[in-house]
Amino acid sequence: MSLNAALHTAGRSLDLFSTGVQIAGQNISNANTPGYVRESLILQSGDSYNQNGLLRETGAQALGVQQQLDFFLETRIHSANSDVWASSGRVDAYNQLQTILGELSTNDLSSGLNEFAAALQNLVNEPESITLQQNVISQGEQLATQIQTLRSDLDRARGSTTERVGALVEEANGLIDQIAGFNKQIVSLEAGGLLHSDAGAIRTQRLNAVNRLSEILPIKAVERENGTLDIVTGSDYLVLNANTQHLESIESEDDGVLVNRVQIRENKYQFLPASGEIRGVIEGRDEIIGGFTKQLDSLTKGLIQTVNVLHSRGEGVSGFESVTGSYQVDDSAATLNQAGLDFTVQHGQFEIKIINTQTGTEETSVINIDLDGLGSNDTTLANLQSTLDGLSNLTASITTDGRLRITAASGYEFKVGKDNSGVLAALGINTFFTGNGSSTIAVNTVLRDDPGLLATGQGGGPGDNTNLVTLAEFLHLSSDQLGGANLDDYYNSLVGQLATSASSENAVLSGFEGFRDSLNTQRLQTSGVSLDEETINILQYQQSYQAAARIISTVNELFQVLLNI
Secondary structure (H helix, E strand, O other): OOHHHHHHHHHHHHHHHHHHHHHHHHHHHOOOOOOOOOEEEEEEEOOOEEEOOEEEOOOEEEEEEEEOOOHHHHHHHHHHHHHHHHHHHHHHHHHHHHHHHOOOOOOOHHHHHHHHHHHHHHHHHOOOOHHHHHHHHHHHHHHHHHHHHHHHHHHHHHHHHHHHHHHHHHHHHHHHHHHHHHHHHHHHHOOOOOOOOOOHHHHHHHHHHHHHHHHHOOOEEEEOOOOOEEEEEOOEEEEEOOEEOOEEEEEEEEOOEEEEEEEEOOOOEEOOOOOOHHHHHHHHHHHHHHHHHHHHHHHHHHHHHHHHHHHHOOEOOOOEOEEEOOOOOOOOOOEHHHOOOOOOOOOEEEEEEEEEOOOOOEEEEEEEEOOOOOOOOOOEHHHHHHHHHOOOOEEEEEOOOOOEEEEEOOOEEEEEEOOOOOHHHHHOOOOOEEOOOOOOOEEOHHHHHOHHHOOOEOOOOOOOOHHHHHHOOHHHOEOHHHOOOEHHHHHHHHHHHHHHHHHHHHHHHHHHHHHHHHHHHHHHHHHOOOHHHHHHHHHHHHHHHHHHHHHHHHHHHHHHHHHHO
8 A cells, every 4th residue: 555545544534533533422412312312433444446466445434324223113112102191191081080079078979969868867857847858958959069060070171181182183283294394304414325314413303203293193104215204193194205194173062062083184084093192082081081971970860860750759748839840842742751751751640639728628630641552542741731731720731842831720739749650750840850960950949949849748747758768768779770770889889980990090001101111221222322332432433543643643754754765
C-alpha cells in the first residue's frame, strides 16, 4: 500500500471513529428518554483491489446507523398493550359502578329497602297511627328518590364514558395522520441510505405513535423496504402506503342515554375492535354499567309490582271519590294480558265496595277478569270499563291516553281490594308506587294527598292490619319480574356478582400487565441504552481514533524523510 493510500485509509477511519463517539454520546444523552431506541454504527471491511499482483485493502467503511429493534418483539408488545388497556377500561367501569352503588355506605340501596320494610313493620303494630302511615309514605318516597338518583348517576357515568370514546377516536385519528406523515419524512431522508435507518429520531417518534395506537385498538405494523410502515387493524387498513383510513363515532340513544358507536369513516363499516382501550371503554359503558342499569330496572320493576300487587289487595280507612290509573294500555280493545301493560294480569277477580258516605252502607261487587283464553270473551279494558260503569252510583271511562278512570257519584266513595288477578296493580289503581323502572319510580300522589288511602287492612276497620302483615314481607316474596327470586336475594346476588366480577377483572388486568412488563423488559435488553456498554464503546472508538491518528503521524514523518533525501 502506498503512503497516500495509507493516509487516505487512516483519514477515513478518523471520520468513522468520530461518528461512533457521537452515536454513543447520543445514546447516553437519551438513556432516560421514554421510547428511545438505541442506535449503533454498522461497519464493514472496505472493498479490496488488485494492484500489480498485490491485493490492496481500503480499511473500514460505514454502512449506516441502525436502530437496535426486534420487530417480532414489538408486535408482541403491541398485542399486549391492547389487552392491558381493554382490561383497564373494564376495571375503570367496575370501579365507577362500585363507587356509585356505595354499598358500604349508609346511603346504599339495601339500607333504603330495609328502612322501607322497617317502616311497614312498625305500622303493623299500630295501623291507626297517622304518624306511622306518613312515615311509610315518606320512606317510600326516599327509596324511590334513592333509586332514581342511582339511575341518574349510572346514566351520567355512561354519558362521560361516551365522551371518552369520542376522545379516543380523535386521538387514534391524530396518531394515524402522524404515522403517515412520519412515513413520508423517513422515505425522503433514507432514499439514498443503505440501512433505511438514517432517520433515527423520526423513527423513534413513529415507534412511540404506533405504541400508543396499539393501546387504543389492536394493530399490526408491517414495515416495507422503502421504510414506510403499514398499519392494519382486523381486516381494515389504517395506513397503507400514502393512504389512510380514519375512525368516526356515530351517536345514538340507548335507554335514554346518548351513546356512540365506532365505524370506519371511509366505508361506513361498523367497527368494534377485538381489544384495546376503545373496546374496554365501550364494554364498560354498555355491558358493565349498562348491564347493571338493566338489572336495576328489573329490580325496580320487581319492587313496584310486588308492593303494588300486595297493596291493591287491601284497603285503607279512606275511600276514593275518583281515581285515574297510572298505567295505560296500547289498545283498549285488546285483552288485558296483551294490551301492552308493563305488569302481568291473569285470570281472576277483585272486589269493589261502593259506600254511602252519609249512612255508611256498603254495596260490594265482584268483578271478574276473564283471561282463560277460552272462547272469545277474554276481558279487555273496554269490557272492564263497561262493567264498572254499569254499577250503581259509579261511572267509569277510558282517558284519551288509554287509562281507566273511576268516579263515585256525589255522596258516595268506593274502595277496591282482594285482587288476585293483578289487574289493579297493572292499571295503577289502589297502588303504592307509580312508574315502570328505575328512572320513573315514585310514590302514588293519591297517598301523599291522603295517607288514609294506605291499604293497611282488608275491610276489618281502622285497626285491621291484615294487609300490612303481608306487605311488610315484600322483600322476601317471589317476583315474576325477577324470574321467581325475591327482592332481597336478587339484590344480594346482584351486589355479590358485581364484587366477584370486579375482583376477577382486576386479576386479569394484573396478569396482562405482568406479561406486558416482561416484554418491555426484554425490549430494554435489545433496544434500551446501557450506560456501561456505551462508555466502553466510547473508549474503544477513542482508542481506535488515537491509533488512526498515529498512523497519520507516522505517514507524515515518512513523507518528511522522503522529502529530505
